C-alpha cells in the first residue's frame with residue numbers, strides 16, 4: 001500500500017474515532033449554531049479495516065468490529081488496558097508522533113498465524129491525543145492501491161489501443177494493444193510525437209478540424225488513416241480526450257483507437273454487394289439510379305443533356321430455358337463485356353436485373369447532340385451483339401430491343417426517364433424486336449394498358465380466371481367430329497373476356513406462359529379423361545404448346561407425369577406446336593418430338609405456311625398432323641394463288657403420310673375447295689365456334705355436326 005493510501009485510511013479512522021471527530025465538531029461549533037452530533041454509530045465498523053485507538057497512556061480506548069475479529073479481544077475486558085499487554089508487539093512509541101509501522105502475527109480464522117501490518121498515527125496534532133492503529137493484511141495492497149492496480153491492468157489489457165501524451169504532445173504511455181496495432185514497442189514511441197504514426201492521407205483541413213474540436217469540446221472522435229511500423233496504411237476509429245489541470249491548461253491527451261481494417265473490408269464487401277451486380281460486375285439498379293440522379297443534377301446546373309438506352313435481350317428466356325441457366329449466365333456476362341467494349345469510358349453501363357441493361361450518356365451539349373449520341377450508341381450496340389455467342393458449343397444469335405429517353409425532354413427525374421426508356425423498349429419489342437426507338441409521349445397509353453394486363457395476368461391463375469373452350473375438328477369426307485382443339489379463355493373478375501391473341505404473347509414474354517400452359521394441359525387431359533369415362537373413344541384433343549413450353553427442359557417428363565396422374569391414354573392427346581417454335585432450334589425440336597411420339601402422344605404442326613416453310617425440314621419431323629394456317633384458307637375460294645399453295649401443302653403432307661387439317665373455315669365455298677383438294681379435316685366458324693365443355697361433350701356423344709355442309 002502506498003503511503004497515500006495509508007494516509008487516506010488513517011484519516012478516515014482519525015475522523016471517525018473520537019479525537020478527530022471532536023476536532024471537527026469543535027471547528028463546526030465555532031462556525032455553526034448546532035454542531036454535528038458525532039460519528040453515526042457503526043461507521044467505523046464499515047470502513048473495511050481493523051482500527052484501534054489508545055489514549056496518551058497507551059491504554060486501549062476503542063476497537064472496531066474488524067479489530068475485535070482480528071485480535072480476538074473482548075472489548076469489555078480489554079478497554080482501558082495497556083495495549084502493549086493486550087497485543088505484545090504493539091508497544092507505542094510515546095516519543096514519536098510520526099506514523100510508525102509494526103508487523104505482528106495473530107491467529108488466523110482458518111488456523112495458523114497471519115501476519116499483519118499496522119500503522120500508528122497520532123490522533124491529534126502534536127500527538128497528545130493518543131494513537132490510532134490501523135491494521136491491514138500483510139501483502140494486501142489495500143483499497144486504493146487495488147483500484148490503481150485494477151486500472152493499470154485495464155489499461156494494459158484493453159483491446160483498444162491507448163496512447164497518452166503530455167501537454168506538449170510527447171507520448172508518455174502506450175499499452176499492449178497499441179503495440180499490437182501499430183507495431184511499435186513502447187520504447188520506440190515514448191517521448192516522440194504521435195505525428196510519427198500519420199499516413200499522409202489526410203490534408204491540413206482534416207487536422208485543423210481535429211484540433212478545433214479538441215480545443216472547443218475537449219474531445220474528437222472519428223475515422224483516421226494511420227501508418228503501421230511496417231508501412232501499411234490502415235483505418236482506425238479514434239477517440240481523443242484532453243485531461244486538464246485545474247487551471248484549464250491541458251496536461252495530457254488520451255487517444256483510444258481500434259483497428260477497423262476488417263470492418264472496412266466487410267463494409268467494402270457490403271458496398272459491393274449492394275451496388276454491383278454479382279454476375280456481370282456492372283453497377284446494379286441502385287447505383288445506376290444514383291449515377292443518373294447525379295448526371296441529371298449536373299445537367300440541370302450546366303444546361304447539358306442526358307440520354308439513357310434501356311436494353312432488353314430478345315429471346316433470352318428461350319435460351320435460358322433450352323440451354324440452361326449456366327449458359328444464360330455466360331451469355332449475360334458476354335453481353336456485359338461487349339457493351340463495355342462498345343461505349344466510352346465515362347459512359348455508364350449497368351445491369352438492372354434479368355436480361356435488362358441500361359446505358360447512361362451524360363454531359364451532352366443539347367437535344368440534337370443527345371439524340372445523335374444515343375442513336376450512334378444504339379447502332380453500335382446492335383452491331384456489337386450481331387456476332388454469334390458461343391455457349392458451350394452452341395452458336396447463339398442474340399438481338400436486343402433498345403428504348404431511348406432523353407433528359408430533360410422525356411423526363412426530368414430519374415424514375416420518369418427510366419420508365420420512359422423502358423416504354424420505348426417495350427414498343428420495340430412489340431414491333432418486331434432487334435432495333436432501337438426513341439420514346440414518344442403517345443407510346444405511353446398502349447404500354448400502360450400492357451402493364452396493367454401483365455399485372456392482372458400474374459394473378460389470373462391463382463384467382464382461377466381461366467377456362468377452356470373446345471372447337472370441333474370435323475372430317476371433310478364423313479362429316480364426323482374427329483376431335484376438338486382446346487382453346488384458352490381468360491375472363492377477368494369484372495366480366496371482360498381477354499382474347500388469347502392479346503395475352504398469350506404477353507404471357508410468353510413474361511414467362512407466365514409456362515404455368516399457364518401446364519394448367520391448360522392438365523385441364524384438357526382431365527376433360528379428355530371424362531370423355532373417355534363417358535364412353536367416347538374415337539376422338540383426339542389438341543392442346544397448344546407455346547414455344548417456351550416446347551423448348552423448356554423436362555417437357556417430356558411433364559407430359560408423361562400429367563397423363564399418368566390423370567390416367568389418360570396418350571393417344572387421345574395431340575400437342576400442337578407452331579412452325580415458328582420448331583424452326584427456332586430444329587435439332588432440338590426433332591429430339592423432343594421423338595420423345596413425345598415414343599410416349600404415344602400425337603403431334604401437330606400449327607400455323608403451317610406462315611413461317612420459314614422449309615419443306616425439307618418437314619421430312620425430319622416425327623409428326624402426325626399438319627394444320628394449314630387460316631391466312632391461306634381466307635382467300636382460298638377467290639385466289640387461285642392461295643388455292644394452289646394450300647393444294648401443294650396438302651399434297652406434300654399426304655406424301656409424308658400426314659393428316660391435313662385446315663383452320664378458319666368460315667364459308668361453304670372454302671370447305672368445297674378443301675374437299676376437292678383432298679383435305680382430311682376442317683375447323684372453323686362454319687362448322688362450330690369454340691364450345692363450352694358441356695356442349696362439346698354432347699357433340700362428341702352424337703359424333704356428327706348437325707348443320708354443316710361437311711359430309
Ligand SMILES: Nc1nc2c(ncn2[C@@H]2O[C@@H]3COP(=O)(O)O[C@H]4[C@@H](O)[C@H](n5cnc6c(=O)[nH]c(N)nc65)O[C@@H]4COP(=O)(O)O[C@H]3[C@H]2O)c(=O)[nH]1
Pocket residue numbers: 471486487488499500501504517520544545546576606607630663664665666683684685686690
Ligand atoms: N377468324 C376465325 N378464327 C377462327 C375460326 N375458327 C377458329 N378460330 C380461331 O383460331 C384460333 C385457332 O387457334 P390457334 O391457331 O392455335 O391460335 C391460338 C393459339 O396460338 C393461342 N392459344 C389459344 N389457346 C391457347 C393455349 O391454351 N395455349 C397456348 N400456348 N396458346 C393458345 O392463341 C391463338 C388464338 O386463339 P383463339 O383466339 O382462341 O383463336 C382460335 C380460334 O378461336 C374461324 O373460322 N375464323
